Amino acid sequence: MVNGLLDRAGVDAVLNDLDEYAIEEALRIVEPLNEGLETPQHTITLISMGPDRATEALRKGLSMGADDAILISDPSLAGSDALATSKVLAEVIKSGGFDLVFCGTESTDARMSVIPAMLAERLGWAQLSFAGSVTVDPASSRVEIARMTDAGVETMSANFPAVVSVIEKINEPRYPSFKGIMAAKKKPIETKTVGDLGLSDVGLASAWSVVDDATARPPRAKGIKVEDAGDGGTKLVEFLAEKRLV
């Protein structure tokens, strides 16, 4: 943490694990539809907001099979919160003529799980989030999901365009093949700035919330460790009783 901002400079700009499931699901939907066609009718565009280093992550998605990518990179976006991020992403999506947007359910660092809902709200599109399965019917422009959360399973559907977020149980993301990696090198990544999108009020200066302070949690005090000599369970309960937990 630096100045209440997450210092991401020290970490590799890897593809968010959970986004791989979204890319995989999109591929699984699009591939059969393109099967046997001379020129693919259905394409997948990756969209990311991040510093230039994020191209590495996009390259991985392209090597999995996506067609092209758009990166919104602009120093003024550093420190963007979810509201700002969703605003930028929505602006890009609006201009793209997409039917469906697939997202992971959350980032593995900030973990808010709110971007898909914010995107749906900003775009005025249907929200189909926490999908454990997705069925798309291009003929009727309809998409149906099984929403899987603590509350249970809900079946829900909507017409295109829709924002779909997928949970990590939905599929097993593929490893890029050698052919895929080679092909990805030639696939286009378009870079845009905030100015290109015609936005101004995003980034840290206009963030909707501020961090006052962040403190590292003190390490846990060293505990007691016993070897089970036939009385491990009893000792455990003695400890719990001492702590008034039983």
Next chain:
Amino acid sequence: MSSVLILVDYADGKVAKTAGELATLAKRVGSVSALLLCKAGESGPLIEQLKSAPIDSVIVGESDLFATHGIAALAEVTANVMSEKSPQALLISSSARGKEIAARVAVRTNSGLITDAIDFSNSMIATQSVFGGSFTVHSRVSHGTPIVTVRPSAVEAEAVTSSPSVENISISLSPTSQLTTITSVQPAVKGGRPELTEAKIVVSGGRGTNGDFAPIEAFADSLGGAVGASRAATDAGWYPHTHQVGQTGKTVSPQLYIACGISGAIQHRAGMQTSKTIVAINKDPEAPIFDLADFGVVGDLFAVVPQAQAAVAAKKQS
């Protein structure tokens, strides 16, 4: 007079425990208005239950459209109530649904959003525990009306008797809040055990159970606790994935967390390391879970767990 709006969560005709928790936090700032959005004819018993929380007024919106259109519908109505009542803040429970409603309301009202708070002060500073509990962060909303989602069980609900005023609002929705249609609902099967994220005690099993969760369940029952599982156990189909604790599962912060046959991978720790007391049972003395444990037993869970369960049962008898 300043007031804070809370969104009431309920299931099967029962108001969630979180309503009392949210009301307790909201009361620090001002009077408490509870927004209850439910099916036509459902509100009566729910309002009754709200009388055991510090709530000054209940705003009731009854409509079958909530069940059909879900989050977008709930968000639109909540945002409209916000605009009309101009509360100081909106508090919502940090469930998947609660966070998504909060997200949409934040966009609609152009307000800042803080998720997964574990505390909320009278000056509206939210406390969060981030990166799997390794950092404590204080933050506040700097734009619009603060919208904060609060983790279940983060605070103790104040038990009171209140007699809130009740106001009914009529519900109408814009077409964009009706784009998604919910066609069927299978509620999660609730056993007799407490809700994982609300439980004071959680007993979890991992790959070490080898698929046999019977001793874990029996131990949890003797302690009145909930059952959790590592991803290895849920992936193997040994336990429902709704019970997974960790980065891609639930975040729990009980008084007592007991990890049985769980190695303590970073992704598992992310979901449980803020537990007040941690106990681990693992046959590998080098298992990383022992670094976190206040009490660790190096041994076979199939010997240690049943013995511990018997000892708890014996204590209850005496």
